[in-house]
Amino acid sequence: MSSPDNESDYEDDAFDFSGNDDDEDLDEETLFWQLLLLINPGDEETALHQFGRFRELREGADDDGEAIDTLQEVIDWTSGYRVEEGDTQSFIDSIAQLAARWNLQVDWGVEDPTDDEFLQSVDVPELMSTAHDRLREHGYTVWNRDTRDDTFAGWITLRRDDETMQAVAAALGIDIRPGSDAF
Template sequence: MSAPDNESDYEDDGYDFADDDREFDDEALVWQLLLLINPGDEDTALQQFGRFREAREEGGGGDVADQVQEIIDWTSGYLVDWKDTETFIDAIAQLAARWNLRVDWGVEDPGDEDFLAGTDVPELMARAYDRLREHGYTLWNRDTGGDAYAGWIALRRDDENMQAVCAALGIDIRPGSDAF
């Protein structure tokens, strides 16, 4: 499988997507998004892009954000129920481990029932956002339009590009410090 044929792969040539006013098709934009949420792991981005193309070819039209979520879930992104604090902690731990990071939740055992009952996903998201920023990453969340939280982690230096790519795709995102 080969990467899409476009010149917007800013990782290779210092390209700044955020300052470009050209229009890109959804495939080129999804490729950029996958590169952003898989920093340093083009193989994973390429595999996910292949799944995206396959879904599109099989008539999988619809909301791009949902399509992307399906191909990245638990590898490069998270999707959790609004009250499922335990799964949120597990998902962020798995995503952060890709870069050998561990999020400090402020307690010795983040799986403790009392801790989980005394917090919520937005509070945990804000903690994870702060801890990841210390290591040069940004936790993002996107508007799911429902009772769930979803998003991904990307390099902090790519914040402007992330916002530009998501805006062009019609995906409403915010930093994890400001949950939907």
């Protein structure tokens, strides 16, 4: 198979993740695989491991709980974050761990982001916005999803994948926003 001669060869190849195209009906499992690839940029091995774990947990589940909750369990502290509403320390720690995958550190605007006084003066949405802004400078986007409870959860993707991330999330029925606009 030969490569296309130029970018114009791709114009009509836009993929519809909503499953509305009769020829391209994507099932939920395929969409979750795409999501894992997006939140593990350049690390297909981790995505594959997480996908296997996701499938295993979904098959072994007694009830048919939310698939996104199963995914969140699989990705926590490796490719995603989930913290309680007031747990600023855990948010900083989880974002630091996620950013370290790309040898990045978030500048929180203070010398010591673990200082109790600082942690008590901010909330998770403020920190999420800061992380979003700092990581955008390096080509990444912090996402947060509507958890419908008192937690904040999400992941980080490449900035260039923003539209694809929104399309995959919409197809899965996951309400997401950039970290600059927390739920």
